[in-house]
Amino acid sequence: xxFSSKLxxxxxxxxxxxxxxxxxxxxxxxxxLLSMPPEISEGLCEPVLKMRKEIQFCATCNNISDTVVCSxxxxxxxxxxxxxxxxxxxxxxxxxxxxxxxxxxxxxxGVISPIEGVGPGDLNIESLMDRVKAGTSKxxxxxxxxxxxxxxxxxxxxxxxxxxxxxVTTLARGISFGGELEYADELTLGRSIAARRLYEE
Amino acid sequence: xxFSSKLxxxxxxxxxxxxxxxxxxxxxxxxxLLSMPPEISEGLCEPVLKMRKEIQFCATCNNISDTVVCSxxxxxxxxxxxxxxxxxxxxxxxxxxxxxxxxxxxxxxGVISPIEGVGPGDLNIESLMDRVKAGTSKxxxxxxxxxxxxxxxxxxxxxxxxxxxxxVTTLARGISFGGELEYADELTLGRSIAARRLYEE
Numbered sequence: 001x002x003f004s005s006k007l008x009x010x011x012x013x014x015x016x017x018x019x020x021x022x023x024x025x026x027x028x029x030x031x032x033l034l035s036m037p038p039e040i041s042e043g044l045c046e047p048v049l050k051m052r053k054e055i056q057f058c059a060t061c062n063n064i065s066d067t068v069v070c071s072x073x074x075x076x077x078x079x080x081x082x083x084x085x086x087x088x089x090x091x092x093x094x095x096x097x098x099x100x101x102x103x104x105x106x107x108x109x110g111v112i113s114p115i116e117g118v119g120p121g122d123l124n125i126e127s128l129m130d131r132v133k134a135g136t137s138k139x140x141x142x143x144x145x146x147x148x149x150x151x152x153x154x155x156x157x158x159x160x161x162x163x164x165x166x167x168v169t170t171l172a173r174g175i176s177f178g179g180e181l182e183y184a185d186e187l188t189l190g191r192s193i194a195a196r197r198l199y200e201e
Numbered sequence: 202x203x204f205s206s207k208l209x210x211x212x213x214x215x216x217x218x219x220x221x222x223x224x225x226x227x228x229x230x231x232x233x234l235l236s237m238p239p240e241i242s243e244g245l246c247e248p249v250l251k252m253r254k255e256i257q258f259c260a261t262c263n264n265i266s267d268t269v270v271c272s273x274x275x276x277x278x279x280x281x282x283x284x285x286x287x288x289x290x291x292x293x294x295x296x297x298x299x300x301x302x303x304x305x306x307x308x309x310x311g312v313i314s315p316i317e318g319v320g321p322g323d324l325n326i327e328s329l330m331d332r333v334k335a336g337t338s339k340x341x342x343x344x345x346x347x348x349x350x351x352x353x354x355x356x357x358x359x360x361x362x363x364x365x366x367x368x369v370t371t372l373a374r375g376i377s378f379g380g381e382l383e384y385a386d387e388l389t390l391g392r393s394i395a396a397r398r399l400y401e402e
Contacts, residue, residue: 003294004272005265011252014245019233025221031291032220033253034265041253044215045246051212052234052242064206064235071205090232093204 003027008034060131062107062124064089072096072105079103081138083131085157087111087150091143103141106131111144111153120156128157132164139167146173204228209235261332263308263325265290273297273306280304282339284332286358288312288351292344304342307332312345312354321357329358333365340368347374 003009008030015026033041057063058070065071072078072092082103086092092105108123131137140161144150158168174192175184184192204210209231216227234242258264259271266272273279273293283304287293293306309324332338341362345351359369375393376385385393 004297005256005267007248007252007256007267008265010248014248017241017245018230020226020229027294028221029219030249030252033249034256038253040218041250044218045250047208047211047215048231048234049242049246051208051231052239055206055208055235064209066206066208093228096205 060127061105062109062127063092063105077102080136082141083128083137083139084141084143085128086143087145095143103139108144108153111147111149112156113149113152115149123153125157125160129160132161132166137164137166139169142168142170144170146171261328262306263310263328264293264306278303281337283342284329284338284340285342285344286329287344288346296344304340309345309354312348312350313357314350314353316350324354326358326361330361333362333367338365338367340370343369343371345371347372 003012008027011030011033012023012026015021015029016023021029033044054066056065056068058065058073059068060073061070063070063072067074079102083106084095084101084103085106085108086095087108087110089107092107095101095105106124106128108125108128110118110123112118112120112123132140140157142154142157144154154170161168173188174195175181175188181189204213209228212231212234213224213227216222216230217224222230234245255267257266257269259266259274260269261274262271264271264273268275280303284307285296285302285304286307286309287296288309288311290308293308296302296306307325307329309326309329311319311324313319313321313324333341341358343355343358345355355371362369374389375396376382376389382390
């Protein structure tokens with residue numbers, strides 16, 4: 001594309017460097033900002049730069065935080081005896097949006113993946129063990145993706161946690177609510193039959 | 202959505218203020234920048250702010266420009282006797298990308314639209330007339346959208362240009378190249394039959 005302006009071209013390339021934004025969308029965004037007063041461009045960039053510069057990671061659970069300890073860890077109304085172990089901060093947001101969980105979190109920062117060269121030492125496992133050693137935890141929930149790497153990670157963590165007096169649980173697995181049986185994948189359906197439960201009203 | 206961080210929330214809202222970007226995409230962009238070094242965020246914002254601050258509009262044709270006169274107007278290799286009148290800078294980019302036009306441009310900044318309260322005085326018509334008065338122009342091409350407002354604008358401009366010794370032309374209208382007849386709209390197809398031309402090999 002020929003923009004006949006280096007300034008426009010640089011701005012388009014900047015937007016197009018973001019995931020999921022192509023050259024055409026980048027041009028649309030650039031021309032949108034161009035048609036607006038300069039304050040709008042500053043109003044876009046200022047919070048983004050501030051966020052990147054000032055964001056912290058919670059000293060306890062590694063969640064993103066505006067302060068040294070995040071708003072979840074510092075909330076004494078939450079159940080301090082349960083820790084939900086997740087891969088990323090995205091998962092915390094997803095679980096928080098369900099409004100079904102009132103305990104604490106711990107962000108691993110990924111899963112053990114021999115193929116991608118991620119070992120236990122690359123994850124925030126040490127700090128999880130320190131929290132468990134403190135002795136306030138009664139249950140550790142493994143809210144980790146049901147993949148091979150995820151299952152490896154759960155297995156590794158459960159072995160590490162055997163030494164402590166805590167209950168290790170995983171998310172319930174089975175067919176999705178509202179889903180139709182014929183569209184469920186074979187593995188999920190097969191395991192759901194094998195792990196069938198007594199019907200409770 | 203609950204972001205548990207004011208910084209994240211502000212950044213998400215900033216991205217979501219852009220056209221075509223919703224809260225979910227805005228969160229994805231924010232978390233992407235968060236996972237990258239701070240230089241990446243600066244590399245995004247710096248060209249955007251620079252563009253908005255330093256961009257100029259060509260003193261001759263109102264095209265966007267890095268200098269007082271744009272790269273098209275200042276290019277003496279281009280045909281100085283033809284002016285292509287367009288609504289916006291987006292149209293200049295579209296026409297330049299065809300590589301079929303080697304003349305000059307003039308950006309109106311919109312079309313006459315009584316419904317939206319846009320009159321001839323709101324458009325860059327005065328400056329177009331000044332350019333025609335200078336006497337170097339032989340042809341004025343109306344590259345304006347084939348809508349009711351667009352046709353009104355072309356009619357108004359052609360009346361204004363009657364006093365000068367210039368040829369006024371419009372873009373060819375008819376069925377699209379590569380299109381299929383059955384999918385052409387009735388108005389276009391009807392007018393294409395009425396305005397049929399002698400076949401030339």
